[in-house]
Amino acid sequence: MHVIADTHYELPVAVVVTCASASESPILRQRIGERFAEQPVLTERCDDFSTDRGLDAGETKALLWNTYRIRPLIDTRELWCAEKQESGFDPSSTITRPLFPDRTDTLVHTEMGNVRCRCPQTGEVRDLVFQGFAADRDTLKYRCPAAYVGEYVPGRRDLPRRRRCRSRCLWPDRSHQDFRTDRRSFVPTPHGSPSWHGGYNRRTALE
Incomplete structure (x- = not known):
């Protein structure tokens, strides 16, 4: 079950159920587009959008900011692997x-x-x-x-x-x-900043 909710009023605004094998990120981007198209007032009211690192994707962050001017507060996964294969790498x-x-x-x-x-x-x-x-x-x-x-x-x-x-x-x-060349790493509200934590903590409380 995928739920998009308002973290201020703690009310759901979109719910969809899919099979467990479905990729989450494309479903999220689809639901964002459908929900904002059906309820454009949500776009005007929404300042930021937060999810956990399981939904970290450059395409999602780019969609939120480029299309809707909504700041993505999405935890970033550590995917860089090339450096970890180098000799002498310190974990x-x-x-x-x-x-x-x-x-x-x-x-x-x-x-x-x-x-x-x-x-x-x-x-x-x-x-x-x-x-x-x-x-x-x-x-x-x-x-x-x-x-x-x-x-x-x-x-x-x-x-x-x-x-x-x-x-x-x-x-x-x-x-x-x-940061337009790397939307995944660079976002309007930098990862780990006080503003980032403030918005992300609202998601955690709601969940």
Whole structure:
């Protein structure tokens, strides 16, 4: 049984029963389209849509935001496997990949969409400071943590001048990440942020 419910009033708005062998994600996207077509007022009232990680899919997150401008609060599964096959991989470490492979190797991101920086001198990794989401540009805004607190970073001198900022940090003072190319990892409300947890906890309480 698949139930879509209002997490504010805790009332179901759509229910469908399928056989257990049916794939859940396509059913969810179908029900979302049918329900919002039948009740367009729900689209206007709905700010976010949350499900557990079993329904994590880039297509679903893209449908919610691209079509309905509804923020997906969907837990992300860890599917990256290539790094786990490499020799010397530490199972306790978090896998990261370059954010801009063709531009810089100091900015990386996790599968959850958390953006981080790596000092080229010390190897220390820091989380960038989330500065909000620009809906008109479909862009997540992050700021260098060193610039945010006015901290000097030794590795700054190892970077070309064009990759430094006035605040003596490792990368430009503000990094605008266009997430339209990876809707699964990058969402308007970043995974793990206070706003993300607030909406996701309402789903947990309702379930």
